[in-house]
Amino acid sequence: MDYASGWTQQYHYGAIRNNNSKMFAQLGADTGFDSIGEFTTAKAMSHFLDEMNSEGHLAKTILYNLNPCANEVIATMLGNFQDGSVPGKIQFGSGWWFLDQKDGMEKQMMALSNLGLLSRMVGMLTDSRSFLSYPRHEYFRRTLCNVLGNDIENGMIPYTGYEKARVQQMVEDICYNNAKNYFKF
Numbered sequence: 001m002d003y004a005s006g007w008t009q010q011y012h013y014g015a016i017r018n019n020n021s022k023m024f025a026q027l028g029a030d031t032g033f034d035s036i037g038e039f040t041t042a043k044a045m046s047h048f049l050d051e052m053n054s055e056g057h058l059a060k061t062i063l064y065n066l067n068p069c070a071n072e073v074i075a076t077m078l079g080n081f082q083d084g085s086v087p088g089k090i091q092f093g094s095g096w097w098f099l100d101q102k103d104g105m106e107k108q109m110m111a112l113s114n115l116g117l118l119s120r121m122v123g124m125l126t127d128s129r130s131f132l133s134y135p136r137h138e139y140f141r142r143t144l145c146n147v148l149g150n151d152i153e154n155g156m157i158p159y160t161g162y163e164k165a166r167v168q169q170m171v172e173d174i175c176y177n178n179a180k181n182y183f184k185f
Contacts, residue, residue: 002059003052008183009059012096014039014066036066036098042073049081049090060086060182062122064093068104071111078116088120088182094140105143113147119170122179141175 002009018024020033045063052058058081063074078090092112095104112118124140126133148167152159159167179185 003057006184007059008062010062010064010093012064012066012093013041014070015097038067038069041065041070042077045073045077046080049077053081053083058083058089060089060091062091062093062125064096066097066099068099068107071107072115075111075115086182088117088122088178091120091122091182092116094121094124100136102139102143105140106147109144109147119173120178121174122182123174123176125179141171144174145171 001007014037015034016037017034018029019035023031023033049058049061061081063077065071065074074092078092081090083089092108095101095108098104099108109118109121112121123144124137126136148157148171151157152167157163157167
């Protein structure tokens, strides 16, 4: 149905919810007693995406993980299902939940940069209706620029002339243009 409607499907996985049964009884579900889960996901993810793709129903998809041990799995899985119909059709979502901090964001960006295509990333997204969650977008931008700045300082990315304009455009694309084009805003 997402494919037929032209929607983007987003999958967040890797959490063990409601670990503390005493607090669950007192406060209810999803009240902060969750942790990172350790699951085998590569084969299941491959089968799931392949089945939708084989049926011609693979919608634009963003995959988010909660366990940093899955970063490389996702970064490599993306390439298996790009079909040229949409730039970056299958995306590796930015660090979220326990990974929505400097180290988590950097590891996600590095896995995508090393094994995928960082320049096509749609950047930091949020489904939050909380005004207080918006600073995380600025935090993401600063972390992205720090990652690229370190690569520039270490000579991994040229930053003179034409290359300087390309790096600046990549930052603008990741922080705004890619999401605008991906979601057709």
